[in-house]
Amino acid sequence: MAMPPSSSSADDAFLRARCATTKNATTCYKALLPFASSFNGSQVRISFAATAVAFGQLRSFLAELRRLQAAGGTGTGSPGDQALAGCVMAIVDGGEGEEEALSCLHRLEFPGSNKERASAFFWARQQLSSAGSCTEGCIRNFVEAGNPTFSSNVGKKVVAMATTIDQYVDIALYLVVGIKL
Numbered sequence: 001m002a003m004p005p006s007s008s009s010a011d012d013a014f015l016r017a018r019c020a021t022t023k024n025a026t027t028c029y030k031a032l033l034p035f036a037s038s039f040n041g042s043q044v045r046i047s048f049a050a051t052a053v054a055f056g057q058l059r060s061f062l063a064e065l066r067r068l069q070a071a072g073g074t075g076t077g078s079p080g081d082q083a084l085a086g087c088v089m090a091i092v093d094g095g096e097g098e099e100e101a102l103s104c105l106h107r108l109e110f111p112g113s114n115k116e117r118a119s120a121f122f123w124a125r126q127q128l129s130s131a132g133s134c135t136e137g138c139i140r141n142f143v144e145a146g147n148p149t150f151s152s153n154v155g156k157k158v159v160a161m162a163t164t165i166d167q168y169v170d171i172a173l174y175l176v177v178g179i180k181l
Helices: 009-019 025-038 043-070 078-095 098-107 114-144 147-151 153-177
Strands: none
Touching: 009 025, 009 043, 025 043, 025 153, 043 078, 043 098, 043 114, 043 153, 078 114, 078 147, 078 153, 098 114, 114 147, 114 153, 147 153
């Protein structure tokens, strides 16, 4: 497997500066460093990469949720299993915006009318916000299911994973919001 091209000091400085505008600069930097040489100082390109990473994390989370369901759910009975099923549905919904978000960000790479650019910017933000709401909804499902479910090993794992995914979505959202049209 080929190693990604190393980034220059300018690429690194740009990545650090943009990640500093997020709530979790360290996670941002580590997640996006492999792509740094492709940004060329572009706020759109770094936002595109962060969005792709966030939705990739969301897909991995969904696969793990489905694996947990297939393995017998939460082990806490109906409320827990309903919370897990609700979480799966929420994450499926959240992942549906990936193609549109990336397409909208891609359109921002090219000249267009102010109205077209504003629309693409709005929809990219909207899809990321929706994905974030879905991870938060997943957490809420487990909290509302009550202590046995929330405190179960599966509940703790799902909440921890959803919280991590939410960080990646937040990073992407912060970077998208920072795009100057």
